Amino acid sequence: MPELPDVEGHRRFVAERAAGRTVERVEAPDPDLVRNTTPQGLGRALNGRTFREPSRHGKWLLAHTDGPTLVLHFGMTGYLHWGEAGDDRHEHDRVVVVTDGGELRFNCMRKFGGVWLARDDPAEVTGPLGPDALEVDRDAFGELLAGRRGGVKSALMDQELLAGLGNLLADEILWRARTHPRTPVGDLDAGDVDDLHDAMREVLTGALPHERVPPEEGWLTGVRDEDAPSCPRCGAPLEHGTVASRSTWWCPACQPPPSV
């Protein structure tokens, strides 16, 4: 679930369902997913507080209140849903914030995500993050890459460089920009950086309405789970390998490998 468009969807969900509601208590069916305090401590900090308009930085969701901020990260399988008091909960609902108008439920099957309490600056729990990928214009993007060593895919996915892109988005952007994922950043010329920035904007703005990387026609994500996927653009059989320690798909025709 969790790359920038997914988390933006969760942000909208909090804005629609939780903003303006007041916390009555916190319940943690799995207390381990309350990461930097105890469920009791989280409750003491949030009880009586009212959710305000949430924000997002990269893959982190910041559910602000009129006091501290509830910070959420979704790992690989986290999502939010809403329930009314007395509704059956899902077995993977790990943390539940009970408000005066219903329950915000953090569901996380694989338990890679979690919730944190930020009494002050959320950066204390998120750690250092680069600028949000949606906010980076062409010049800023070029400056981020300038001086960067290593491969372009690992750069795009480095949250301290640029926040919000994950494995699916990185492959999607590289495919759209016709750039091989193993291309050294230092080999990119200005036109390549233009193409990458354009592709990033197109992929993000295209994905946002879906609140996910859409597995649709014309997207790499639409074919990457097939048995023998082929390029949605040129039809060549896609290649697969490990790049930046992640499962990676690319088109050998559209994205020629970097010359050694």
Place this chain on the structure above:
DNA sequence: CAGGATGTTGGGTC
């Protein structure tokens, strides 16, 4: 049964 999956962290290496 083995292997893989949209993420992050910590340890070790060069």
Place this chain on the structure above:
DNA sequence: CGACCCAACATCCT
């Protein structure tokens, strides 16, 4: 320090 790799985390699915 910058960057890479791997293992680990927990759970489900093929």
